[in-house]
Amino acid sequence: xxxxxxxxxxxxxxxxxxxxxxxxxxxxxxxxxxxxxxxxxxxxxxxxxxxxxxxxxxxxxxxxxxxxxxxxxxxxxxxxxxxxxxxxxxxxxxxxxxxxxxxxxxxxxxxxxxxxxxxxxxxxxxxxxxxxxxxxxxxxxxxxxxxxxxxxxxxxxxxxxxxxxxxxxxxxxxxxxxxxxxxxxxxxxxxxxxxxxxxxxxxxxxxxxxxxxxxxxxxxxxxxxxxxxxxxxxxxxxxxxxxxxxxxxxxxxxxxxxxxxxxxxxxxxxxxxxxxxxxxxxxxxxxxxxxxxxxxxxxxxxx
Numbered sequence: 002x003x004x005x006x007x008x009x010x011x012x013x014x015x016x017x018x019x020x021x022x023x024x025x026x027x028x029x030x031x032x033x034x035x036x037x038x039x040x041x042x043x044x045x046x047x048x049x050x051x052x053x054x055x056x057x058x059x060x061x062x063x064x065x066x067x068x069x070x071x072x073x074x075x076x077x078x079x080x081x082x083x084x085x086x087x088x089x090x091x092x093x094x095x096x097x098x099x100x101x102x103x104x105x106x107x108x109x110x111x112x113x114x115x116x117x118x119x120x121x122x123x124x125x126x127x128x129x130x131x132x133x134x135x136x137x138x139x140x141x142x143x144x145x146x147x148x149x150x151x152x153x154x155x156x157x158x159x160x161x162x163x164x165x166x167x168x169x170x171x172x173x174x175x176x177x178x179x180x181x182x183x184x185x186x187x188x189x190x191x192x193x194x195x196x197x198x199x200x201x202x203x204x205x206x207x208x209x210x211x212x213x214x215x216x217x218x219x220x221x222x223x224x225x226x227x228x229x230x231x232x233x234x235x236x237x238x239x240x241x242x243x244x245x246x247x248x249x250x251x252x253x254x255x256x257x258x259x260x261x262x263x264x265x266x267x268x269x270x271x272x273x274x275x276x277x278x279x280x281x282x283x284x285x286x287x288x289x290x291x292x293x294x295x296x297x298x299x300x301x302x303x304x
Contacts, residue, residue, distance in 0.1 A: 003104030009042030077103030182211035
């Protein structure tokens with residue numbers, strides 16, 4: 002089961018599709034092995050990057066079961082269960098936990114406008130999934146349009162003992178990490194794991210502010226693992242040097258709208274998945290964009 006001591010790199014997995022849009026079973030198993038070989042300490046599936054809203058309910062459950070079976074208990078698997086209604090959230094959460102998931106992740110709906118609404122929503126979500134299911138707050142205001150201040154996050158943590166992790170994706174958000182860590186160090190709030198997303202764009206600094214690692218899907222996860230390890234060893238300059246070598250591609254992957262298409266293309270080129278297909282609606286990369294990506298990959302792999 003997922004706990005508040007979770008750390009390292011939880012790679013966010015895309016959902017591999019065949020060229021006709023069907024879920025690619027063979028690529029799914031290959032992807033799991035590639036991420037574990039790269040040093041992942043956990044996997045996260047059916048998130049925003051996993052194109053979860055484009056999957057039918059039976060497809061989402063089948064994919065989750067396949068990943069959990071492929072992992073075979075080697076690392077924890079977190080499953081995104083965000084949904085428009087609590088019935089769907091409850092149903093998927095129950096089934097993936099029965100299949101062996103370590104916990105679930107919940108993003109707030111964009112309809113939440115006030116602090117009290119946010120806190121109340123998460124109380125209802127915990128009631129839906131059950132108080133014994135470990136869960137993750139997904140704080141991604143750039144996509145959800147829901148802004149959670151450190152005080153709101155602390156209220157949620159305190160009202161729900163089963164909340165064990167914050168997936169931090171605010172931007173700018175470094176001072177939020179600092180505020181939360183200062184509060185937990187002072188005994189003002191229970192300490193939970195903080196893993197950071199946003200493609201790893203600020204990972205070295207996030208680690209230095211007190212994050213426990215990364216939860217993102219950058220197509221070279223071994224870089225994320227290396228940066229986390231180097232920061233933990235106190236080797237700051239080496240951590241930043243490694244990160245800086247990948248930063249141009251990290252930045253390119255973080256472009257709104259085409260980021261997942263870029264990431265899937267790189268994963269295909271690396272032999273991790275067979276096709277870079279996105280389910281419709283989704284962007285298609287232009288020849289010029291593909292040339293950019295090839296150039297960026299060549300620079301990474303020759304240095």
